[in-house]
Amino acid sequence: MFNFSEDQIKRYSRHIILPEVGGSGQKKIKDAKVLCVGVGGLGSPVAFYLSAAGVGTLGLIDMDKVELSNLQRQIIHSSKDIDKLKVESAKKKINDINPDINVITYNERLTSKNVKDIIKKYDIVVDGCDNFATRYLVNDACFFAKKPNVYGSVFRFEGRATVFKPDEGPCYRCLHPFPPPPGEVPSCQEAGVLGVLPGVIGLFQATETLKLILGIGKSLVGRLALYDALDLTLREVKIKKDPNCPLCSSKPTIKDLIDYKKFCSI
Numbered sequence: 001m002f003n004f005s006e007d008q009i010k011r012y013s014r015h016i017i018l019p020e021v022g023g024s025g026q027k028k029i030k031d032a033k034v035l036c037v038g039v040g041g042l043g044s045p046v047a048f049y050l051s052a053a054g055v056g057t058l059g060l061i062d063m064d065k066v067e068l069s070n071l072q073r074q075i076i077h078s079s080k081d082i083d084k085l086k087v088e089s090a091k092k093k094i095n096d097i098n099p100d101i102n103v104i105t106y107n108e109r110l111t112s113k114n115v116k117d118i119i120k121k122y123d124i125v126v127d128g129c130d131n132f133a134t135r136y137l138v139n140d141a142c143f144f145a146k147k148p149n150v151y152g153s154v155f156r157f158e159g160r161a162t163v164f165k166p167d168e169g170p171c172y173r174c175l176h177p178f179p180p181p182p183g184e185v186p187s188c189q190e191a192g193v194l195g196v197l198p199g200v201i202g203l204f205q206a207t208e209t210l211k212l213i214l215g216i217g218k219s220l221v222g223r224l225a226l227y228d229a230l231d232l233t234l235r236e237v238k239i240k241k242d243p244n245c246p247l248c249s250s251k252p253t254i255k256d257l258i259d260y261k262k263f264c265s266i
Contacts, residue, residue, distance in 0.1 A: 002023045002024065002026065002027045003027075004023070004026070004027075008054075008100065011054070011098075012026050012053075012054055015029070015053070015054070020214070020216050020217075021214060021216075025214045025216075026054060028213050028214055028215075029053055029054045029055055029056070029210065029213055029214070030054055030055075030056045030100075031056055032055050032056055032057070032123055032124070032213045033055075033056065033057040033059070033121065033122045033123050033124075034050055034055050034057070034058055034059070034122060034123065034124045034125075034126060034209060034213075035058075035059035035061065035118065035119060035121075035122040035124070035125045035126065036050075036058060036059065036060050036061070036126050036128055037061055037110060037125060037126065037127050037128055037129050037134065037138055038061070038062055038127075038128035038129045038130065038134075039060050039062040039074075039076065039086045039087055039089075039090040039128070040062070040064075040070065040073075040074050040086070040128060040130060040198075041073040041074050041128070041130075041154065041193070041197075041198030041199075041202070042126075042128030042152050042153075042154065042198050042201060042202045042205065043060070043062070043074075043076070043090070043126070043128035043202070044073075044074045044075045044076035044077070044090070044198070044199075044202065045075065045076075045198070045199045045202030045203050045206060046126050046128060046202045046205050046206045046209070047060065047076055047090055047093075047094055048075070048076060048093070048094075048097065049202075049203065049206040050206055050209060050210070051094040051097050051098045051101045051103075052097055052098060053206075053210055054098065054100065054101075055101065055209075055213070056100070056101065056102060057101070057102045057103075057104065057122075058094060058101055058102070058103050058104070059103075059104045059105075059106065059118070059121070059122055060086075060087045060090055060091065060103065060104070060105050060106065061087070061105075061106035061108065061110055061118065062085075062086045062087050062090075062106075062107070063107055063108050063109045064085075064086050065083055065084060065085055065086065066081040066082050066083065066084050066085075066086055066089055067082065068082055069189075072195040073193065073195040073196075073197075073198050073199070074086075074198075075199065076089065076090045076093050076094075077089045077090070077093075085105075085107050087105035087106065087107050088105065088107075090103075091103040091105055104121075106118060110129075110134055110137060110138070111137070112137065112257040112258065112259065112260065115137060115138075115141040115257070116141065116144075116145065116257075119141055119142065119145050119147055120145060122147065123147070123148075123213070124147065124148050124150060124209055124212055124213070125138060125141075125142050125147050125148070125149050125150070126150045126152075126205050126206075126209055127139075127149055127150065127151045127152065128152060128202070128205070131264075132179040132180070132185075132264045133179075133260040133261050133263070133264040134260070135151075135153075135172065136172065136173070136179065136260050136263065136264065137257070137260045139151075139164060139171055139172035139173060139247075140173075140247060140254065140257055140258075141257060142164065142166065143164075143166050143171055143247055143248060144256075144257070146166045146167070147166070148163060148164070148165045148166075148212055149163070149164040149165075149171075149172070150163050150205045150208050150209050150212070151163065151164055151172065151205075152201040152202065152204060152205045153201070154193055154197050154198050154201055155185075155191065155193065156191055156192060156193055156194070157194050157197065157228065157229045157230045158197075158226070158227065158228055158229070159197050159198070159200060159201035159204075159226075159227045159229070160201070160224060160225065160226055160227070161201050161204040161205055161208070161220060161224075161225045161227075162220045162221075162223060162224045162225065162239065163208050163212070163219050163220040163221045164221075165219070165221045166248070168221050168222075169221040169222040169239075169241065170222065170239050170240055170241045170242065170245070170248070171241075171245065171247055171248045173242070173245050173246060173247045173248070173254075174239065174240070174241055174242040174245045174248065175224070175239055177242070177245070177246065179263070179264045182264070182265055194229055196229070197227075197229050200227060200229070201227065204220075204225060204227075208220055222238060222239055222240065223236050223237070223238060223239065224236070224237045224238075224239050
């Protein structure tokens, strides 16, 4: 009925026996198309688990090559992948895990010029980027395209995750109308990050993605999960639509994509 091969039935049997998933749910996962923005600390566990779960099409966009310093947390890459393109390294690992997955790679930077053409091919976007310009770009592009944006970020020992879903909850600009001044928030390269932390937050993102695909559970729309690895605590903060949001309010001032590099340098 769902056109699964015998091997696929065995592979996904632990999903299929779940009443909340079943064969129909696994078919939804198989038919889903998810774009991973970044194949680094967050993108690694997201890509691993979504491919293992059977997400039929995974898009990977990242313009970087694997470096030795990445391997402390970017678990989809290995020592033999150093100097290889991250998207190609990740594609090989994904197909080793699950050869059923259609992996589409984009070895380029996501920009205002290419984002519309790329994300229109996907149902859900998972934001695993590590810079504010791309974060605002993904937020705005997903809002205009009416695509769910599964957000995650990490810093030192702390991580955050939520889901921005147009017309159902706030967007990233409701939470942060403007980026911090340049240099105020150090990068992971400058401040460091506990190697396992992106794994935890990436798994939150992968979980939320599967819930969106299946239409089950209570999503993180309107809720910001705050994880502290040092205290091993998980807190929740409710976030609401900002009535004055420049993007998603009733009187927006942002009506198309902008120059995000310039916006984040002000």
